[in-house]
Amino acid sequence: MLSKPLLSIKGTITAGVVITIVLVIAVRILAGM
Amino acid sequence: MTVGQEIYLDLMRLGHIFSGILWIGVLYFYNFIQAIALPKMEASARPQYQVTILPFSLLLFRWAAASTLLFGLLYIAGAGLVDSSYFETDRFNTVAIGGILGIIMAYNVWFIIWPNQKKIIAAVQDTIDTGAAAHADQPKWARTALLASRTNTMLSIPMLFFMVAARHLPSLWS
Numbered sequence: 001m002l003s004k005p006l007l008s009i010k011g012t013i014t015a016g017v018v019i020t021i022v023l024v025i026a027v028r029i030l031a032g033m
Numbered sequence: 034m035t036v037g038q039e040i041y042l043d044l045m046r047l048g049h050i051f052s053g054i055l056w057i058g059v060l061y062f063y064n065f066i067q068a069i070a071l072p073k074m075e076a077s078a079r080p081q082y083q084v085t086i087l088p089f090s091l092l093l094f095r096w097a098a099a100s101t102l103l104f105g106l107l108y109i110a111g112a113g114l115v116d117s118s119y120f121e122t123d124r125f126n127t128v129a130i131g132g133i134l135g136i137i138m139a140y141n142v143w144f145i146i147w148p149n150q151k152k153i154i155a156a157v158q159d160t161i162d163t164g165a166a167a168h169a170d171q172p173k174w175a176r177t178a179l180l181a182s183r184t185n186t187m188l189s190i191p192m193l194f195f196m197v198a199a200r201h202l203p204s205l206w207s
Contacts, residue, residue, distance in 0.1 A: 006183035009064065016190030023130060023191050024205070031206040 038115050045111060048104035053196075056097035056142075057189055059090055064186045068179070083157045091150055098142040105132060123206040124199050131195035138185045138192065145181035149174040 005011030071079065109132075112119045119125055153175060156168040198205055 003180050006180055006187065009068070012064070012183045012187050013190070016187040019187065020191040020194050023195070027127075027130070027205055 034115055038111070041111055042108060042115075045104050045108035049101060049108055052097045052101040052104060055093065056101050057193070059094040059097065060182065060185055060189065062090070063094075063182055068182075080157045080161050084154060084161060087150070088154055091147065091154075095142050095147050098139045102135065102139045105135065123203065127195050127199040127202070127205055131192045131199070134188045134192035134195070138188050141181045141185050146178050146185075149178040149181075153178070 005015040071082065074082065109119075109125075109128075112125075152168075153171060156171055159165055160167055
């Protein structure tokens with residue numbers, strides 16, 4: 001379930017950090033194209 | 034850029050930063066303090082909290098969210114009017130990523146968190162006034178509001194990163 005990490009504070013922060021890293025990598029790949 | 038335009042952009046920036054910090058500050062209070070501490074509060078005291086501190090903090094919370102969005106949009110509109118090439122800059126691209134996340138978050142505040150919290154507050158008030166049993170749907174409303182609030186806490190991390198990166202990480206797109 002997508003909402004599973006949101007059931008705990010730790011999971012929420014981890015998910016937020018993962019999204020940040022994914023977006024930064026995506027931007028850097030886009031910029032390099 | 035004229036002095037008037039500079040002042041306008043500075044005021045929009047100031048309004049955006051102040052409202053944004055107020056909004057996310059209250060969001061973090063809900064998630065990092067209230068969510069943990071409220072269940073530890075004596076059950077008989079909890080309804081008092083829910084009909085005094087909670088409505089007042091939610092009032093600040095949702096209007097801070099709305100004004101953050103408004104000031105941000107007024108800034109972007111102003112910056113674009115002064116110089117239309119603003120929309121082609123890396124700075125705008127970065128701020129737009131944060132902005133999209135912020136718009137999703139403001140939507141969650143106004144259309145998911147607030148309507149559910151409003152129902153909870155009314156039900157708790159009803160219980161205090163009439164002694165009626167807690168509404169059967171209360172756990173459902175609380176769960177929906179909690180998940181939306183946690184979603185916003187999750188999204189706030191990339192949102193803040195990209196908002197700050199627009200100015201402080203110019204090499205992001207290079």
